[in-house]
Amino acid sequence: MQISDLPYPDPGVPDARSGPRFLVWLGRGQLGGQAKSLCWGMLHFSGIAGLPYAVGTGIDAAVDRDATRLLLVGGLVVLLGAAISLGDAMLHRTAVTNWITAAARVQQLLARKTAELGSALTRRVAAGEVVAVSTGDVEKIGWFVEAVSRFLAAAVTVVLVCVGLLFYAPELGVVVAIGVPLVALAALPLLPRATRRADFQREKAGKATELASDTVAGLRVLRGIGGEELFLGRYREASQEVREAAVRSARMWALISAIQVLLPGALLITVVWYGAALVLDGRIAVGQLVAVFSAVATLLYPLRHFEEIAMAYSFSRPSAQRAARVLSLTRTDAAAERPAAAGVPVPASVPAPGGDLYDPATGLLVAAGRFTAVVCGDPDLAGRLAERLGGHPMDAEAGGPAEPSVLLGGVALDELALDTARTLVLVQDKEPVLLSGTLRDLFDVPASGAVEPDAALGAAQCGDVLDALLQAAPDGVDDPMDARITERGRSLSGGQRQRLALARSLVTDPEVLVLDEPTSAVDSHTEARIADGVAALRAGRTTVVLASSPLLLDRADRVVLIHEGAVAAIGTHRELLHGEPLYRAVVTRETEEEQRAARPEPTELDEVLTEIEESA
Template identity: 90%
Template sequence: MQISDLPYRDPGVPDARSGPRFLVWLGRGQLGGQFKSLCWGLLHFSGVAGLPYAVGMGVGAVVDRDSTRLLLVGGLLALLGVAISVGDAMLHRTAVTNWITAAARVQQLLARKTAELGSALTRRVAAGEVVAVSTGDVEKIGWFVEAVSRFLAALFAVVLVCVGLLLYAPELGVVVGIGVPLVALAALPLLPRATQRADIQREKAGKATELASDTVAGLRVLRGIGGEELFLGRYREASQEVRKAAVRSARMWALISAIQVLLPGALMITVVWYGAGLVADGRIAVGELVAAFSAVATLLYPLRHFEEIAMAYSFSRPSAQRAARVLSLTRTDAAERPAAAAAQAPAPGGDLYDPETGLLAAAGRFTAVVCGDPDLAGRLAERLGGHPVDTAVDGPSVLLGGVALDELELDTARTLVLVQDKDPVLLSGTLHELFTVPSSGAVEAGAALAAAQCADVLDALLQSAPDGVEDPMDARITERGRSLSGGQRQRLALARSLVTDPEVLVLDEPTSAVDSHTEARIADGIAALRAGRTTVVLASSPLLLDRADRVVLVHEGAVAAAGTHRELLHREPLYRAVVTRETEDEQRLAQVELAQLEALTEIEESA
């Protein structure tokens, strides 16, 4: 896999059972790139490992005054220099390629999962954690994938140096062979504590990131209530906690680094001291001592990769665990269904039925749903779209034309049913780009904008547009539509939903941020534009409810009453309390007045 080939056509199905399994799955997917990196690493480190012996041979040639052998050693040194240079350059190239391709694969997997789950993702995983996984965690995972091949090549070089010394100078080779494993493994007892401190640091950093993202998302509200300083103080406290945790983690890693410098230095002193005695006794030649000293000095370089792989794994393991947790989420928490269940799509024009609440939205009708609990309304909207947050709480799948939505292919389910939640998101770009969405083509953008009463929004966008922009469809919207008011954003999002013209359109409080006059016109526009199409609106506004073909009252998770708005107002006190927001005293007074009116009517009729 080359960088020019990115993105992957299919990033594959990850093993998301745990963080280590996910890392192994990533490694298996890049065996070719890892093999290339390993080969170039072997060339590089073989050249490094060969330098001490070449230097020792050169010193021996000088002592023996053998010019021919010295010339050969010079050629060998030149060859080793070429191997080191070429191997290092290509190792870096292939290792970075492995890093980028691994990070790209993880990002594609996360993007695919985000598109699959939609708004349900942030209900299962905190938004800050999603941000942390898709940014910093991706880099740490790629770092470990990159470091594996370098570590294996460095390990080969260490073994090669030790074996070579055992053959070249056995007495010194034994000392080096015993000392190198001790040096390499000396930091292992400290790794669990270092990993624990690093995990604490990442946890605190994730919480700080989540707090920052939530603060930025609600900045307009915070300014309105004067809460900037309060949340700024909270973020300062969180950032200081991150700083303290980072310092504690850095101290442990600094100790590990110090050990990686101190122990090799002690080994080098031991080799020199012991080797000098062997030279004085005439048991080894000066060249052998120089070769042993150079070999130990050379080992400092590959041994650094032992520390790197330990750090890379310590940092990437929790990152991979978080990524695996996100990637393991499914549209529902139910057991995996047989593939044949997703083959049959419902016939067009079928009723939408929720077995959990008993809600039935007749095909081609405008149905309004009233819930006293806003959280219940939000969960019901998600379930009507075939994306329940938790099947253990939200119950079985919704049926469309007798077919369970969560058994359909994701693309099919989203083509049939579109859910607009109460806080829709507008992406940055032109208005034309905003309305470039998958649709049936039956509804034009102009008709949708008119039905959603967006004339003033178009004027506002055109006035704030740069000179030369004459068509409001070419005007740009800022990120999340922050330059617009809440009502303007809501109406643009409604128009976008109307343009898609799905088989079933579910709207959760689509007019909560507009005035009553605009709301009445929007209700008429929705009813006219969606005539003959199934539309479900979750709302408590009398203006919307009065224009619905059928109104359903959902109370405590089940359908409590159904009828027209006026019928329910007349006969259902609970419905009247939710819609008109009457107090208990007002309800009793209204019931008394209604009873008096009915009695008076009966008297008049009898007379």
């Protein structure tokens, strides 16, 4: 896989059972790249390891005054230098390719999982953890994947040098063969503690990231209540905890690095002291001592990769664990338990067009082709109901009881393929997001083609929005569809963003459209026109609006009141307003005292009739 070939046509199905298994799966997917990196690493390290032999042979040739052998040694040095340069350049190239391709694969997997789960992702995993996995964790995972081949090349080189020294100078070769493994493995007992400190640092950093993302998301609200300093203080405390954890982790890694410097130095001193004694005894030549000394000195470079692979694994293992946790989530995590618990069979077929939408958890039945409004006194319940109607029921992992899947035409939504479910049902969140780009790009979404953007913009009352975008557009832009929308639509007001998002949802023209408070940020006159426009444009299509605005409720064919998680009343807006006190309290915001004050005082006849009823 080359960088120019990215992104992957299909990143594959990851082994997300654990962090180490996920790393192994990534490595298996790059065996070709790892093999190339290993070969070039072997060429690079072998060239470095061969230099001491060439230097020692050259010294012996100079002592013996052998010009021919000295010329051959010079040619060997040139050849080794070329091997070192070529191997280093290509090793870096292939290693970086492995890093980038591994990181790209993980990012594609995370993006695919995010698109699959939608809003259910942040309900199961903290938003800060998702941000950490998508940014810093991806780099650490890529670092470990690319470091594996360099470590293997370094390890093979160290083994070959030790074996070679046993044949070249057996007396000193034994010392090197015993000392080098001790140097390489000396820091091994410290790795568990270093790993724990690194994990603790990651945990603190993840919490700080989550706090920062939540603060930024709610910055406007914080400014409104004057809470900037409060949250700034909380983030300052969290960042200081991250700093302290990072310092403790760095101290342990500094100790490991010091050991990697101290022990090789002690090995060099031992080789020089013992080798000098052997030279004085005449048991080895001076060139052999120089060659062995140079070999041990050059081994310090490949030995550094032992420390690096330990650090890379320690840092990437928790990152891979977090990535595996996100990638292991599915839309049907509790599908096996939900139907059994609800006693609802799960057909395997695709629902036929025009089926009713039924929610077993609340008893809500949305008739096909009708405009149904749902009133919930609890906003959180309304949000969960909207997610459930979109095929994302809450499961036990989210902290609540297992919920049955919503049925469309008798078929469970969370048992359908993702693209099929999204073609059938579209849910517009209470706070929809607008991506940057032109207005034409905004409406370039999967749609049936039956609703044109102009009709959707008209139904959503976006005339003033088009004028505002055209006024802010640079010279030469005459069509509002070519005007650009800034990131998240920040240049627009809340009501303008809400209406554009509504128009985008209308363009898709799904079988079932679920709107969660689609007009909460617009004035009453605009809201009334939007209600008429949506009702006219969606005539004959199933539309569900979760709202408490009388203007929307009055346009609905049927209104359903949800109280304490179950259907409490069904009727038209006017029928419920006059005959259901609970509905009237939710819609008109009347308190019990106000309701009692609005009731007429009982007459004497009323009191007599009440006494007769009680006695009967």
